[in-house]
Amino acid sequence: MSTPQLVPPAALPTLRFVAAQPQHHAAIAALITTPEELFLVHPAGHFPWDDAQIAGLAASREQLTVGLLEDEVVAFANLYQVQPGVSAFIGNVIVAEAAKGRGIGQALVAHMVALCRQKLAAEPRLSVFSANSRALLLYSKLGFVPYGVEPRQDWHGNTLALIHMRHSLPDAVDAGI
Numbered sequence: 001m002s003t004p005q006l007v008p009p010a011a012l013p014t015l016r017f018v019a020a021q022p023q024h025h026a027a028i029a030a031l032i033t034t035p036e037e038l039f040l041v042h043p044a045g046h047f048p049w050d051d052a053q054i055a056g057l058a059a060s061r062e063q064l065t066v067g068l069l070e071d072e073v074v075a076f077a078n079l080y081q082v083q084p085g086v087s088a089f090i091g092n093v094i095v096a097e098a099a100k101g102r103g104i105g106q107a108l109v110a111h112m113v114a115l116c117r118q119k120l121a122a123e124p125r126l127s128v129f130s131a132n133s134r135a136l137l138l139y140s141k142l143g144f145v146p147y148g149v150e151p152r153q154d155w156h157g158n159t160l161a162l163i164h165m166r167h168s169l170p171d172a173v174d175a176g177i
């Protein structure tokens, strides 16, 4: 089955999503510029993110996907806990600092939702820290709704709330959001 490809935002005609290859690993790692951002994207990771950690993700996760703008890596996401026919978690969602706020995150998550639904017949799920309002608003806009909350600790020992969300509106994919 071919990889679903959604129409990119009108302002970004050259944006495309492709399967990540080993030659993308260094550019993926470079998307994360602070320890705080790495904690939001991959709490188990170590800053600075590097090729070896991305190779580890390639070995343990599925559908590693990069967003390319003029052939430059500007975004990344993947799937984990994949149960075809049931559910799959979208993880490690990140957009390059200089590319944020232009619709790339929305297009990336919509692409991963389409991968889950069309390739795997799986309900898309994801987890996001409660303080990450930017990501929460994005996911909620795309049709994700909370179904659970779990306490987690940051590296200072502070307790945070990790919100689990599921995509409840399959029609949203057909609508192109």
Ligand SMILES: CC(C)(COP(=O)(O)OP(=O)(O)OC[C@H]1O[C@@H](n2cnc3c(N)ncnc32)[C@H](O)[C@@H]1OP(=O)(O)O)[C@@H](O)C(=O)NCCC(=O)NCCS
Pocket (backbone or CB within 6 Å): 037, 040, 041, 092, 093, 094, 095, 096, 099, 100, 101, 102, 103, 104, 105, 106, 107, 127, 128, 129, 132, 133, 134, 135, 137, 138, 141
């Ligand atoms: C979260 C993230 C992926 C969003 O990507 P993006 O390309 O900046 O987002 P978009 O431009 O597609 O915006 C989509 C929606 O996100 C929300 N959003 C984007 N920028 C925002 C901002 N500065 N403040 C609040 N909400 C914002 C809005 O709901 C926006 O929709 P709108 O433009 O109609 O208002 C990106 O900011 C990022 O990489 N953040 C750091 C890593 C991270 O937190 N990843 C998620 C881990 S769960």
